[in-house]
Amino acid sequence: MIKERLLSAAAFERAQQVIPGGVNSPVRALRSVGTTPLFVKEAKGAYITDIDDNRIIDFCMSWGVFILGHNNGRVSQAAVDAVGRGSSYGIPCENETILAEKVREAFPTMERLRFVNSGTEATMSAIRVARGYTGRDILVKFEGNYHGHADHLLVAAGSGVANISNASSAGVPDGFVKYTAVLPYNDTEALRRFFSEHGHEVAALIIEPVACNMGVVVPDEDFLKATREVTKQYGVVLIFDEVITGFRLAFGGAQQRFGIKPDMTTVGKIVGGGFPAAAFGGRADIMQVLAPEGPVYQAGTLSGNPVAMAAGIETLTQLSHPGFYETLERRSDAFIARLEEIIAGKGIQLNRCGSMFTLFFNDSPVRNFRNTQRSDQQRFARYFRNMLSRGIYVSPSQFEGNFISELHTDEILDYVLESIAQSID
Numbered sequence: 001m002i003k004e005r006l007l008s009a010a011a012f013e014r015a016q017q018v019i020p021g022g023v024n025s026p027v028r029a030l031r032s033v034g035t036t037p038l039f040v041k042e043a044k045g046a047y048i049t050d051i052d053d054n055r056i057i058d059f060c061m062s063w064g065v066f067i068l069g070h071n072n073g074r075v076s077q078a079a080v081d082a083v084g085r086g087s088s089y090g091i092p093c094e095n096e097t098i099l100a101e102k103v104r105e106a107f108p109t110m111e112r113l114r115f116v117n118s119g120t121e122a123t124m125s126a127i128r129v130a131r132g133y134t135g136r137d138i139l140v141k142f143e144g145n146y147h148g149h150a151d152h153l154l155v156a157a158g159s160g161v162a163n164i165s166n167a168s169s170a171g172v173p174d175g176f177v178k179y180t181a182v183l184p185y186n187d188t189e190a191l192r193r194f195f196s197e198h199g200h201e202v203a204a205l206i207i208e209p210v211a212c213n214m215g216v217v218v219p220d221e222d223f224l225k226a227t228r229e230v231t232k233q234y235g236v237v238l239i240f241d242e243v244i245t246g247f248r249l250a251f252g253g254a255q256q257r258f259g260i261k262p263d264m265t266t267v268g269k270i271v272g273g274g275f276p277a278a279a280f281g282g283r284a285d286i287m288q289v290l291a292p293e294g295p296v297y298q299a300g301t302l303s304g305n306p307v308a309m310a311a312g313i314e315t316l317t318q319l320s321h322p323g324f325y326e327t328l329e330r331r332s333d334a335f336i337a338r339l340e341e342i343i344a345g346k347g348i349q350l351n352r353c354g355s356m357f358t359l360f361f362n363d364s365p366v367r368n369f370r371n372t373q374r375s376d377q378q379r380f381a382r383y384f385r386n387m388l389s390r391g392i393y394v395s396p397s398q399f400e401g402n403f404i405s406e407l408h409t410d411e412i413l414d415y416v417l418e419s420i421a422q423s424i425d
């Protein structure tokens with residue numbers, strides 16, 4: 001059992017006097033799970049240590065960033081070395097090209113790509129490119145999918161937004177979202193129907209190929225295939241938002257795992273090795289519309305930041321070692337098999353893909369956003385608090401995933417399973 005979080009409570013009080021809600025990203029406030037945040041002192045491997053000196057097993061892992069565990073020795077060293085050479089130039093450096101080449105090795109569909117600072121920027125920019133390329137306006141997204149906080153994407157969005165009742169945001173004018181069409185996830189028929197009526201007006205279809213931001217919701221195989229078919233048929237740019245799934249479900253992300261080639265892809269989270277970096281890219285003929293080659297403008301003061309590039313290069317180097325994903329998958333398989341036994345008959349759904357999983361406190365299968373809304377949030381909140389009291393930080397929302405890293409050893413996972421069993425009881 002962890003110690004009372006007195007110093008964190010004081011730190012939160014102080015933070016609230018200057019930062020809205022005391023946090024720089026809303027879910028961190030832990031409101032929907034009925035508690036207050038712990039403030040972190042340091043993180044290493046599968047553990048975070050809070051300022052009250054509680055050592056806690058992390059299953060959120062900075063929302064999936066740290067597949068190698070927190071503070072990987074060589075990644076941190078690469079970043080420190082880079083800082084010693086200057087932390088931003090506003091002039092090209094070779095590490096930008098080297099990381100771009102590595103990303104393309106993993107994602108051959110990203111024939112050309114550009115770095116930005118966040119997943120939000122990546123999806124925003126990819127959509128602008130798709131609109132510039134097609135000369136069309138309409139964007140299709142799926143209910144419960146989260147693609148960052150750009151105005152035109154905050155329609156029926158997942159992640160932290162899913163905790164807001166109307167699943168949208170104030171401050172977004174109607175006009176900004178009038179070109180965004182929202183379809184239900186995993187509904188092939190609705191997708192085909194929409195495209196048969198409006199396909200020729202659509203610029204892009206953006207999808208989380210595994211919907212991590214409404215919990216982990218895995219696509220039906222024919223649904224994902226259908227996104228490729230209808231977009232091809234109507235000349236629509238298919239964007240896979242692999243900000244979470246990229247370098248997570250396989251080195252080449254969901255598109256490698258499911259064998260589907262999108263026209264454009266966004267990656268983030270893992271790619272910067274814990275620093276603010278993300279990328280968008282795709283077919284060379286599409287990416288050519290970007291300035292300075294073409295008419296679509298996009299830019300960034302810190303884009304391709306040399307520290308983030310160095311950390312990204314070292315991260316992808318380690319991930320490309322033979323057997324990395326096979327080992328992670330095997331360990332996850334064993335964990336999930338035992339978890340399935342624990343939750344059997346308890347009114348809980350286990351959704352899983354590779355090293356990501358979510359427990360839904362829901363008595364029927366979760367295939368789309370409407371299903372997620374039937375989950376018992378109060379029960380989830382109690383589960384979260386109970387796990388935290390045992391020293392385990394699971395992702396603090398029913399609509400997020402948990403992430404197993406290379407450093408979640410069998411010993412750690414044994415303790416987690418035991419704790420889940422007791423918490424549920």
Ligand SMILES: *Cc1c(COP(=O)(O)O)cnc(C)c1O
Nearest residue numbers: 118119120146147148241243244
């Ligand atoms: C996290 C995430 C984003 C947004 O990335 P930020 O770096 O938080 O802006 C976009 N799409 C998906 C699928 C994500 O998981």
